[in-house]
Amino acid sequence: MSQANNSQAQVEAMIEDIKGRLKMATAAAMQASAFSVEQYDDIKDIHDIVMSKSNFSISEMEALVSELGKLRRS
Template sequence: MDLSQPTQANVEFMIEAIKLKLRMASGAAMQASHFQVDKYEDIKDIYDMVNSKDKFSISEVEALVSELGKLRG
């Protein structure tokens, strides 16, 4: 997928990928459609960081979920 363009489809793809990678128990509460394109760069930064690591501590997951929560529309 070409993530160079800030589209709603790309935002939703990245959010779903982040949820899957973090195995978020609260994933259902964080629907990709709640994130807007105007937060694209911030979401992309989180997406890139999540994809760069294989494992996350509980505190890292909590911090990432908190950041995503701040970006919801």
């Protein structure tokens, strides 16, 4: 997907979807604005995984949150 068609608003909306679906206890610490449109494709991949499943094991949640943490801007 071309980054030219992606926006910061789309990235932030995907992060909010992920936080909602995972019911993250640390959701407040993971601000959507901390993610860059430059990571759109990686965030989209995580978003697609999260939205495709209804339940997650603890290890799956930890892995997803870990991946999101790696994508956050410092």
